[in-house]
Amino acid sequence: MTELSELMAGAARLRDRGHGRLVSYSRKVFIPLTHLCRDVCHYCTFAERPQPGKPAYLSPDDVLAIARAGQAAGCTEALFTLGDKPELRYGAARDALVALGHPTTISYLTAMCDLVLRETSLLPHANPGVMTREEIAALREVSASQGIMLESTSERLCEKGGVHFGSPDKHPAVRLETIRLAGELKVPFTTGILIGIGEMREERVAALEAIARLHDRYGHIQEVIVQNFRAKPDTKWADAEEPDLEDLLWTIATARRILGPDMNIQAPPNLSPGVYPRLVDAGLNDWGGVSPVTPDHVNPEAPWPAIEELARMSSEMGKVLVNRLAVYPSYVRAPDVWLAPEVAIRVRRMSDAEGYAREDDWAPGNTEPPPAPRLRLGAVDAGIARLVERASGGQRLDPPEIMQLFAARDVDYRHVTGAADALRQAVSGDVIRYVVNRNINYTNICYFRCRFCAFSKGRTHEDLRGAPYDLALEEVARRAVEAWQRGATEVCLQGGIHPDYTGETYEAICRTIKQAVPGMHIHAFSPLEVTQGAATLQTPIPDFLAKLKEAGLGTLPGTAAEILDDEVRAIICPDKINTAQWLDVQRAAHKLGLRTTSTIMYGHVESSLAWARHLLALRDLQVETGGFTEFVPLPFVHMEAPMYRQGRARRGPTFREAVIMHSVARLVLHPAITNIQTSWVKMGPAGAAICLQSGANDLGGTLMNESISRAAGTQHGQEFPPDAMEKLIHSIGRVPQQRDTLYRPVDEERRAASFVAEDLAPIVLTPPRKKVMA
The missing domain is CATH 3.20.20.70 (Aldolase class I)
Incomplete structure (x- = not known):
């Protein structure tokens, strides 16, 4: 067995210890609140400059239209994507915010999360980049989770010639501080690393270890994304070499080894088409957000897989695809700790006993027809079979x-x-x-x-x-x-x-x-x-x-x-x-x-x-x-x-x-x-x-x-x-x-008497005859 194969096998065993046969995903809709950004990352096609005649921000009506389309398609999450603090760079952004009645982009984001929470059944997840304590706290009141990609802890990448040169929000210390503040404020948080942007493997390990330390301290990192760089036309890195499959597998397996069996580790499926079984072999347990409505606005050239196809391919690996919410099960099971009161109410009503999204609209006492179970796996889990055999024997x-x-x-x-x-x-x-x-x-x-x-x-x-x-x-x-x-x-x-x-x-x-x-x-x-x-x-x-x-x-x-x-x-x-x-x-x-x-x-x-x-x-x-x-x-x-x-x-x-x-x-x-x-x-x-x-x-x-x-x-x-x-x-x-x-x-x-029963006489509910305690 090769060194990579051994690493992956160990990672898969760790994953199975923490997650069993389940591989999760979030059925979501993407809401690109603004494409403006003050950073100039050399690989990014999401960020745009202001364009005449094009609104700098989605209007509230635009936001609701996208959210309602997601709701109609059975989504449970509204992922807000946007650039970092564009008002600090563009007058057009400042003017647009004034017209919208907000001082900052994150203030407007908070209002839009609140709008989606109030007007739809979706749970907002906010991914706005670097934030202050006050901004994180305000967003916590109207979102189920938040996130920021750490990407890398390499300072080299921020120097001249590096992909993050000229991007003040990409400095590792700044991003780590945002993640730390989220931990202090008890926010279920998403982060991750971007591989193939000039970093060395040792630097990837350092980034993963930094994430692990923050999670050990606060317990708030709900998922870690391992995202592979994809070269895009019209960027400074259009001709850069992309990481190969072995590099991606090594990183996923290493992330599992560093972060342990319980961490949720994700790799976007649309960035690695055709190799899903290999990603599962490496220790992945989550496919991230998959939208039946909107494209991946960060990687628009990479279409989402159909959810049914993702389920089929997961089953071929002996895994059960399960829909999760914008907040992962361990946080769903402790809503009073991790969620604001109004968000906690929504999450409770959307979740099952394990903390995943409810599978259907049936509930005890209603007249919805019972749903038929979907069977995709070919073989019963050996551990389940052993437990059933022991119980059937009276143990x-x-x-x-x-x-x-x-x-x-x-x-x-x-x-x-x-x-x-x-x-x-x-x-x-x-x-x-x-x-x-x-x-x-x-x-x-x-x-x-x-x-x-x-x-x-x-x-x-x-x-x-x-x-x-x-x-x-x-x-x-x-x-x-x-x-x-x-x-x-x-x-x-x-x-x-x-x-x-x-x-x-x-x-x-x-x-x-x-x-x-x-x-x-x-x-x-x-x-x-x-x-x-x-x-x-x-x-x-x-x-x-x-x-x-x-x-x-x-x-x-x-x-x-x-x-x-x-x-x-x-x-x-x-x-x-x-x-x-x-x-x-x-x-x-x-x-x-x-x-x-x-x-x-x-x-x-x-x-x-x-x-x-x-x-x-x-x-x-x-x-x-x-x-x-x-x-x-x-x-x-x-x-x-x-x-x-x-x-x-x-x-x-x-x-x-x-x-x-x-x-x-x-x-x-x-x-x-x-x-x-x-x-x-x-x-x-x-x-x-x-x-x-x-x-x-x-x-x-x-x-x-x-x-x-x-x-x-x-x-x-x-x-x-x-x-x-x-x-x-x-x-x-x-x-x-x-x-x-x-x-x-x-x-x-x-x-015989029971089969010829006459109709019941009206019942008499005798009113209270004595004083009733309040």
């Missing part, structure tokens, strides 16, 4: 391994979902079960302030759906009787934590139902309600659960779990019970012979690490007690959720994330929890069908009166009757079976 995976499964895309995604479905077949066969039940939400008044909840009401929740209510016991009994008449075997009771409720209230609800319908199974009271009820009676939780069981409680729902990770709970429900308390209530219930369900609510602020911790907490408790009947993934419905309305959350999981949650749960929880349920309310019937082919074996309940998800904004119905349930199950070649809460088949009388 306990650790959090990083589970995170790898959650991150699976392309054929790896199909392998995980397919393996989960095969495991479902081995455990449950072709039977898909469902229960005929009715939701009874006895009150929507709650003194807790969970930031995801659009159901609870009070004096501070008047802008959300519905009015506060507190059901009379007579209405609870009436609904239970009606549910029984319609074939139900279960009523599921949950509500807000009413400030006037005590443990006796919960007991009275159970006794009322049992008195009205002795045969009805009561599935009721989350661990939060149990904890609150026990506290009001000053009774230990096991004793209170025993009281509820004596009053008729049959099983407990596993809600109020949200995410069993206290770092996440501190954000979404800081006043709620913590992870240990939730698990303790479940443990106590199991010891008393009360079975419970388990749930997760995902797709808001958490990461896949939290998902992994959650699944392992459930698995470990199930191994200890055996008390869980099922696991129910509940994707976050964002529409009316307060934390989404306030810009503090994502818009639920992507469809890929929603489906793979069911698959990974099947694998990770095996063999402890055998039933994986999908929520038709949140996934929709079509999405639920896909989950039933990806590891789930249960369709949940018919519900009759679903209101919690409806309050959050789901557009799916309030009831999914048995004939519709069974039609859906038959449509995927499975066998439907009506079950009770404990997964036993129901008798023929109950089943």
